[in-house]
Amino acid sequence: MTKPAAPSSPIYMDHAATTPCDPRVVEAMLPYFTQMFGNTGSRNHKYGWDAEAGVDKAREQVAKLLNADEKEIIFTSGATEGNNLAIKGAAYMYEKAPAGQAKRGHIVTGLIEHKAVLDPCKRLQKEGFDVTFVDPPVDGVYTAEMIKQALREDTILVSIMWANNEIGTINEVREIGKLCKERGIVFHVDGTQWVGKMPTDVEKDNIDLLSFSGHKIYGPKGIGALYVRRKKPRVRLQSLFDGGGQERGFRSGTLNVTGIVGLGKACEIAMNEMEHDAARLFKLRKHMEDSLLKSLDYSAVNGHKDKRLPHIANISFGFVEGEGLMMAVKDIACSSGSACTSASLEPSYVLKGLGVGDELAHSSLRLSLGRWTTQEQVDFAIEKITFAVKRLREMSPLYDMHKEGIDISKVEWAHH
Ligand SMILES: *Cc1c(COP(=O)(O)O)cnc(C)c1O
Numbered sequence: 001m002t003k004p005a006a007p008s009s010p011i012y013m014d015h016a017a018t019t020p021c022d023p024r025v026v027e028a029m030l031p032y033f034t035q036m037f038g039n040t041g042s043r044n045h046k047y048g049w050d051a052e053a054g055v056d057k058a059r060e061q062v063a064k065l066l067n068a069d070e071k072e073i074i075f076t077s078g079a080t081e082g083n084n085l086a087i088k089g090a091a092y093m094y095e096k097a098p099a100g101q102a103k104r105g106h107i108v109t110g111l112i113e114h115k116a117v118l119d120p121c122k123r124l125q126k127e128g129f130d131v132t133f134v135d136p137p138v139d140g141v142y143t144a145e146m147i148k149q150a151l152r153e154d155t156i157l158v159s160i161m162w163a164n165n166e167i168g169t170i171n172e173v174r175e176i177g178k179l180c181k182e183r184g185i186v187f188h189v190d191g192t193q194w195v196g197k198m199p200t201d202v203e204k205d206n207i208d209l210l211s212f213s214g215h216k217i218y219g220p221k222g223i224g225a226l227y228v229r230r231k232k233p234r235v236r237l238q239s240l241f242d243g244g245g246q247e248r249g250f251r252s253g254t255l256n257v258t259g260i261v262g263l264g265k266a267c268e269i270a271m272n273e274m275e276h277d278a279a280r281l282f283k284l285r286k287h288m289e290d291s292l293l294k295s296l297d298y299s300a301v302n303g304h305k306d307k308r309l310p311h312i313a314n315i316s317f318g319f320v321e322g323e324g325l326m327m328a329v330k331d332i333a334c335s336s337g338s339a340c341t342s343a344s345l346e347p348s349y350v351l352k353g354l355g356v357g358d359e360l361a362h363s364s365l366r367l368s369l370g371r372w373t374t375q376e377q378v379d380f381a382i383e384k385i386t387f388a389v390k391r392l393r394e395m396s397p398l399y400d401m402h403k404e405g406i407d408i409s410k411v412e413w414a415h416h
Pocket of ligand 1: 081193
């Protein structure tokens with residue numbers, strides 16, 4: 001397989017944030033920029049027909065990956081839009097407003113969802129919907145039982161992510177879907193980290209709405225898709241944009257033909273190669289986690305030990321300072337357990353949600369591997385991180401005190 005012409009330094013271990021475009025995807029897209037550049041809405045000439053043929057093929061490729069029908073695929077600009085369309089679109093369509101009752105309906109989601117789910121839910125809350133944000137367990141995995149506890153008579157929508165983008169944990173989607181089906185509740189899944197990496201079957205998995213994104217699966221940025229169930233039951237959505245009525249009225253706007261063709265190709269490649277990729281990445285990730293945990297005491301993997309994606313590791317290292325750690329591992333492009341907000345570095349709300357303390361959240365790394373990650377890169381990362389953590393600890397008075405048996409929970413932490 002051709003290696004993408006990406007810079008090799010720092011080594012890229014942030015595939016949960018975005019992936020390089022597969023060269024085969026770029027190749028498939030190129031003719032649609034310059035030759036088959038038509039608008040799919042142009043019904044009277046070859047340019048329009050060629051563009052439409054490209055989109056039709058992509059729709060088939062996407063549908064096949066999900067075991068869906070082509071008519072159930074709506075192209076969006078990415079998972080943020082897909083989530084917004086699914087959540088707001090369903091809420092407005094299915095709101096229950098019994099006479100004399102102020103509530104517009106009840107929505108259930110998780111506390112450690114992506115912002116692209118949390119924020120639309122918070123907006124609906126402001127608009128009068130009732131929303132339950134279910135607390136995660138310490139292992140981060142949502143079970144059907146946990147969701148069941150949150151359901152009410154007036155629940156209209158459940159939105160749960162398939163796999164968590166920070167810790168890689170996998171929720172009980174199929175079981176939660178079954179629960180929703182039994183009660184006639186619309187079930188949305190943010191599948192951005194799952195689709196294209198793991199087998200997906202909207203029928204068996206009992207999903208009504210499924211959003212995902214091109215750039216997380218070796219496709220281009222700014223394109224994604226939303227699956228909308230058409231039978232058993234037919235799910236309706238109120239559209240967010242008014243305009244030309246494209247995508248059967250769900251999503252007005254001239255179709256991003258190049259992006260769509262790229263997404264289709266990315267889905268086709270994923271379909272063929274996910275099994276191989278997942279098995280290979282599982283071994284690499286396991287090797288990385290095992291090696292780091294073995295050589296560094298006071299380190300721990302965040303999230304469930306086994307119910308997790310093959311390629312994401314999120315590890316906390318005790319007794320090191322977060323910013324120092326990030327500085328020391330800058331040869332590795334990865335994410336930390338800190339989120340940049342306008343004012344300061346905040347500990348990740350996902351790790352916080354699991355009960356990880358602020359200090360430990362800051363000294364966590366998310367290492368996410370991908371299609372071109374090599375054994376050499378993983379070994380380099382292990383070496384680099386081990387060295388960095390040990391060196392930082394040599395300079396840490398807390399680590400010394402702890403080694404000497406002083407109970408540091410009784411010692412004032414130095415804040416910076
Ligand atoms: C990346 C991501 C998103 C946002 O996707 P975009 O296509 O960048 O808008 C939403 N949900 C999850 C779980 C993600 O990982």
